[in-house]
Amino acid sequence: MASKPAKLTITPRGAQPSNAPAGLAGVLDAATTAGADAESAGKAVEVSFNPKEYTIEQSNTYAEIGVPGLEAPILQFVRGNTEKLSFDVLIDTTDLEPGSPQRDARTLANKILQLARVDGERHAPPICKFEWGGEVLEGVIETVRRQFVLFDPSGVPTRITLSLGVKRYRSLKEQLGAMNRRSPDRTRTVVVAADDTLPAIAFRAYGDDALWRPIALHNGIADPARLRPGTVLELPKLEAAP
Numbered sequence: 181m182a183s184k185p186a187k188l189t190i191t192p193r194g195a196q197p198s199n200a201p202a203g204l205a206g207v208l209d210a211a212t213t214a215g216a217d218a219e220s221a222g223k224a225v226e227v228s229f230n231p232k233e234y235t236i237e238q239s240n241t242y243a244e245i246g247v248p249g250l251e252a253p254i255l256q257f258v259r260g261n262t263e264k265l266s267f268d269v270l271i272d273t274t275d276l277e278p279g280s281p282q283r284d285a286r287t288l289a290n291k292i293l294q295l296a297r298v299d300g301e302r303h304a305p306p307i308c309k310f311e312w313g314g315e316v317l318e319g320v321i322e323t324v325r326r327q328f329v330l331f332d333p334s335g336v337p338t339r340i341t342l343s344l345g346v347k348r349y350r351s352l353k354e355q356l357g358a359m360n361r362r363s364p365d366r367t368r369t370v371v372v373a374a375d376d377t378l379p380a381i382a383f384r385a386y387g388d389d390a391l392w393r394p395i396a397l398h399n400g401i402a403d404p405a406r407l408r409p410g411t412v413l414e415l416p417k418l419e420a421a422p
Contacts (some may be wrong), residue, residue, distance in 0.1 A: 181226065182247075184405065186230075186312060187226045187227060187228070187230060187312070188226070188227050188230050188269070188310070188311070189224055189225065189227075189310075189390050190224065190225040190226075190227075190308050190311075191224040191225070191227045191294070191298040191308060191309045191311065191314070192223075192224075192295065192306035192307070192308050193306060193307045193308070193309070194234055196207040200260075203361050204261045208209045209326075212406070213393070216391045223383075225269060225290075225291070225295065226320065227269050229268060229269070229270040229271075229272065230312065231267040231268055231312075232268070233265035233267070233269070234265060234266065234312075234316065234372075235265070235266045236263055236264070236316075236353075237263065237266070238260075238261070238263050238264075239260075239261045240257065240258075240259070240260050241257075241258045241259050241260075242254070242255045242256060242257055242258060242333050243256045243258050243263060244257060244410055245371050245373055245374075245409065245410060246346050246410075247409070247410030248410075250410075252406060253366040254306070254371045254410060254412075255331055256371045256373065262347045263308065263317065263319075264322075264345060264346065264347055264348075265316065265319065265344075265346040265347075265348070266344065266345050267343075267344055268341050268343050268344070268362070269292065269341070269342045270339070270340075270341055270342075270345065271285045271289050271339065271342065272285070272321050272330075272332060272338065272339045272342045273285045273288070273338045273339070273343075274330065274338045274339060278334075283332070283336060283338065284337065284338075285328075285336075285337045285338050285339060285340045286337055286340070287338075288340075289326055289340045289342060291410070292324070292342060292344075293342075294326045295308055296321035296322075296324050297348065298325075300322070302334060305320050305321060306320070307319065307320055307349045308321065308346075310319070310346065317346060317348050318348065318349055319346045319347050319348040319349045320346065320347055320349055321344060321345070321346050322345045322346060323343075323344070323345035324342060324343070324344055324345075325342070325343040325344075326340055326341075326342055327340065327343070327344075328340055329341060331413070361414075368414075368415050369412050369413065369414050369415065370385065370412070370413050370415055371410065371411070371412055371413075372407045372409055372410065372411040372412075372413060373409060374409045375393075376407055376409070377403045377404075377405075378392035378395055378396055378401070378406065378407065379392045379393060381413065381415075382395055385415045386415075386418065391418065392404065394416050394418060395415060395416065398414060398415075398416040399413050399414060
């Protein structure tokens with residue numbers, strides 16, 4: 181017997197799995213809505229029509245350090261940017277009976293829109309886990325674009341495309357646990373920026389501004405107070421304290 185195709189599910193943190201029935205009547209059935217009762221609020225959301233595709237974008241920010249005499253500036257890594265997930269969700273109510281409350285596609289669209297609004301307890305939109313054949317991303321909905329594409333004779337919208345933009349959420353603890361750029365056990369390089377100091381470079385590299393002396397000794401810097409912008413310094417590997 182063939183297994184049931186997996187559906188894209190959006191689950192706010194702390195929510196219970198959705199028990200919504202299959203079919204259009206179950207689209208976003210358990211999402212929080214303005215005026216929804218407390219029992220249905222904050223539960224998982226399962227869409228009936230999966231996206232055709234989704235995109236995850238990752239980017240980095242670099243500073244350009246101009247050095248006189250060079251054709252191009254030196255690129256210095258500054259930080260990574262938040263991963264972004266984007267996809268479209270189709271809401272189609274054309275097969276429902278005209279005049280029924282669920283015939284208006286806005287009723288269902290507003291339920292997923294609610295996940296982008298401020299939660300009364302958190303004072304911020306909920307953090308949601310997006311799953312489809314496994315976890316895709318956990319984050320917050322940054323943008324929701326509603327495109328109304330089909331209407332019945334009375335003007336009620338019966339087909340809406342929701343375009344969602346989601347930013348990955350990672351707590352400070354999670355990020356610090358995954359970071360390796362401050363690890364003192366590997367050698368790498370850094371380009372001196374204007375007004376840079378060795379203590380500042382040591383703090384960025386090792387998380388401790390008192391570790392500037394190993395950098396000075398390793399690079400043969402006689403006067404730590406006079407750093408030339410554009411100079412490439414090697415950050416030495418530091419042995420762990422016993």
